[in-house]
Amino acid sequence: MKYKIVFFDMDGTLIKCKSSWEIVHKRFGTVKEAKRALKEYSEGKISYKEFMRRDIGLWINKKGKIHVREIEKILSRFELVDGAKEVTGKLKDMGLKIVIITAGIDLLAEKVGKEVHADRVYANKLMTDGEGHLIGEGIEIVDPKKKDIILEKVAREEDVLLEETIAVGDTVYDLEMLRKAGLGLYLGNKCEIVDTKIHKIGSLYEIIDYVKR
Numbered sequence: 001m002k003y004k005i006v007f008f009d010m011d012g013t014l015i016k017c018k019s020s021w022e023i024v025h026k027r028f029g030t031v032k033e034a035k036r037a038l039k040e041y042s043e044g045k046i047s048y049k050e051f052m053r054r055d056i057g058l059w060i061n062k063k064g065k066i067h068v069r070e071i072e073k074i075l076s077r078f079e080l081v082d083g084a085k086e087v088t089g090k091l092k093d094m095g096l097k098i099v100i101i102t103a104g105i106d107l108l109a110e111k112v113g114k115e116v117h118a119d120r121v122y123a124n125k126l127m128t129d130g131e132g133h134l135i136g137e138g139i140e141i142v143d144p145k146k147k148d149i150i151l152e153k154v155a156r157e158e159d160v161l162l163e164e165t166i167a168v169g170d171t172v173y174d175l176e177m178l179r180k181a182g183l184g185l186y187l188g189n190k191c192e193i194v195d196t197k198i199h200k201i202g203s204l205y206e207i208i209d210y211v212k213r
Helices: 020-028 031-042 048-063 068-074 084-093 106-115 144-157 172-180 206-212
Strands: 005-008 097-105 120-128 134-139 165-169 183-187 198-201
Touching (some): 005 084, 005 144, 020 031, 020 048, 020 068, 020 097, 020 106, 031 048, 068 106, 068 120, 084 097, 097 106, 097 144, 106 120, 144 165, 144 172, 165 172, 165 206, 172 183, 172 198, 198 206
Parallel strands (some): 005 165, 097 120, 165 183, 183 198
């Protein structure tokens, strides 16, 4: 088999929602305020750790004391994109490993990982006190602009060449990961792709065709 690992973004790629952070903002009515922090992160004005701090702070300012179980409950209702379970199952049957790299929240990512047969899941975490209440800080595991660093780390640990990896994503934040992989697959038409290493796909089912080539 030419490829050995497939790296997936999560939000918008494996599940239909575009942001697990936004799911919580919608629940607490903080979507508008949250757009400011995302804009500043996208423009390089703040770090992703600061972005998380501001997002979590908005929830606490709006709701008050929040137990992590409440966030987990909010994130428990998710819908996989068409073919997610079937395609990842087929890839596993073909001997490939599945890795999720997402800047989303681990409470959701771990659930999705179980659904799609993931071997590894990398996602950001919410810090809590001794009783499980949010303290307003996040633990940064994945910077969305630097997913390529994790891809390279996993490939090295698995003793797999970069040429033997596939990466799948759906936003500009995934492009560095897609460029780093032996084959980058961009799901959808949200931005123009000029890199010849990256190919656009219309559905996850197309991944199987690339693996079989």
